[in-house]
Amino acid sequence: MTADRAERSADAIRELIVTGRLMPGQRLSEQSVSESLDVSRNTLREAFRILAHEGLLVRRPNAGVAVARPTLADIVDIYRVRRLIEVPVLAAGDPAHPGARIMRDAVDSGTSPPSCACRSASWATTAPSSTASWTATPPCCAGSSRGTPTAPRPT
Known part of the structure; x- marks a missing residue:
């Protein structure tokens, strides 16, 4: 069940990135994104992990998660x-x-x-x-x- 929610959350964030509503380098706040997607922060962290593995997001030490900048x-x-x-x-x-x-x-x-x-x-x-x-x-x-x-x- 949580994996489904994480996948759906990842899909929603992926769509925001692909359509340009989230821009390269933009920092993503766990609190605001979890509220807008109506998911727990743990579920959101799993979605972030999925997208980081795909290269769409990057994790920054002590700075959170941001949309990846293309090379x-x-x-x-x-x-x-x-x-x-x-x-x-x-x-x-x-x-x-x-x-x-x-x-x-x-x-x-x-x-x-x-x-x-x-x-x-x-x-x-x-x-x-x-x-x-x-x-x-x-x-x-x-x-x-x-x-x-x-x-x-x-x-």
């Missing part, structure tokens, strides 16, 4: 996986789609699409509240003049 290696891994998924999807896309011309022109010119987030003064302020907000290269810029392979041009 450069984590960010590179995220974009490698995205490239594995997104490049074939773009390649298989309908070349007549209005977005195909914009993407083809961006690839040809080595720039980002006109509406690209990187064109703003601060990517961090325009990034969605998700893992993308971890100050990584905006997804639209991953294939532009940054040395990352780009999607094949639709034919």
Whole structure:
């Protein structure tokens, strides 16, 4: 029973992290989180243990628990996986789609699409509240003049 509650609590906290409602480096108070999830502190500690094992939380001596900050290696891994998924999807896309011309022109010119987030003064302020907000290269810029392979041009 307690294990179920701990898993459900871990699921709830994981969702808050993934959706960006809990930000990297944010300290988590046992008291406030246990109250908001309506679980005991012991159950919450078990949920924290689960998430720390997954690498989503870090335990700090004498400072409690905080949301993990992604490393450069984590960010590179995220974009490698995205490239594995997104490049074939773009390649298989309908070349007549209005977005195909914009993407083809961006690839040809080595720039980002006109509406690209990187064109703003601060990517961090325009990034969605998700893992993308971890100050990584905006997804639209991953294939532009940054040395990352780009999607094949639709034919």
